[in-house]
Amino acid sequence: xxxxxxxxxxxxxxxxxxxxxxxxxxxxxxxxxxxxxxxxxxxxxxxxxxxxxxxxxxxxxxxxxxxxxxxxxxxxxxxxxxxxxxxxxxxxxxxxxxxxxxxxxxxxxxxxxxxxxxxxxxxxxxxxxxxxx
Amino acid sequence: xxxxxxxxxxxxxxxxxxxxxxxxxxxxxxxxxxxxxxxxxxxxxxxxxxxxxxxxxxxxxxxxxxxxxxxxxxxxxxxxxxxxxxxxxxxxxxxxxxxxxxxxxxxxxxxxxxxxxxxxxxxxxxxxxxxxxxxxxxxxxxxx
Numbered sequence: 001x002x003x004x005x006x007x008x009x010x011x012x013x014x015x016x017x018x019x020x021x022x023x024x025x026x027x028x029x030x031x032x033x034x035x036x037x038x039x040x041x042x043x044x045x046x047x048x049x050x051x052x053x054x055x056x057x058x059x060x061x062x063x064x065x066x067x068x069x070x071x072x073x074x075x076x077x078x079x080x081x082x083x084x085x086x087x088x089x090x091x092x093x094x095x096x097x098x099x100x101x102x103x104x105x106x107x108x109x110x111x112x113x114x115x116x117x118x119x120x121x122x123x124x125x126x127x128x129x130x131x132x133x
Numbered sequence: 134x135x136x137x138x139x140x141x142x143x144x145x146x147x148x149x150x151x152x153x154x155x156x157x158x159x160x161x162x163x164x165x166x167x168x169x170x171x172x173x174x175x176x177x178x179x180x181x182x183x184x185x186x187x188x189x190x191x192x193x194x195x196x197x198x199x200x201x202x203x204x205x206x207x208x209x210x211x212x213x214x215x216x217x218x219x220x221x222x223x224x225x226x227x228x229x230x231x232x233x234x235x236x237x238x239x240x241x242x243x244x245x246x247x248x249x250x251x252x253x254x255x256x257x258x259x260x261x262x263x264x265x266x267x268x269x270x271x272x273x274x275x276x277x
Contacts, residue, residue: 001275002268002271002275003268003269003271003272003275004268006264006265006267006268006271007264007265007268009264010261010262010264010265010268011261011265013257013260013261013264014258014261014262014265017254017257017258017261018258020254021251021254024254115253116251116253116254117249117250117251117253117254118248118249118250119247119248119249119250120246120247120248120250121245121246121247121248122245122246122247123244123245124243124244124245
């Protein structure tokens, strides 16, 4: 009797985990594939810092709640936490000029999906180049 | 202890169970992981280190499972056989979890480094396997 109950519990737990896991991965696939970024930068008036604009475009189902975007450039690091809405979200970062040109600049996205799956995505190095003077 | 025919039958059952265990505990999970994580069209450059070079046909795992299953079958009326049989799924799920860095998958895709933490899902799967193994031991105890 106990063994049968345990076997039923085991099968139920296994099946539920597979179904929930599959649903979470499918939802993540839908949401993350509907996310796109574009980066632009300009030198600030004080000539000591660079203003980096990160434009996040999202067309998903608004289920990415615990979503953070961190921009790192050497010792400079700034994190924005946001609940993504359909449309464009503009994030602004002010990076000291020495960090922008001497260190690698990259963006890290962190998603904690339903507290079940955690995903970290680190972008390739963002190149900030001087154009003219 | 056993008649010759009885022993042969138990060994054959063990070999068959070992082959089925290989399919259930190694082949299907590995194919599922490859399908989810290593999609060929994604041109993923780096895959979780433990999974590099993993072959679908691994003779050592197959032999180990056959030997353990034969031992389980031969000693099926003994607590030793029950314990060995119950430990096979636990050992296999721990082995598969170790291949996946215990739930943290790291891969690289077109310059993007992606870390996926599925520890909770793997823990739940491991718990269900452990409950199944405990059920097998209980079944033996109830039959005493």
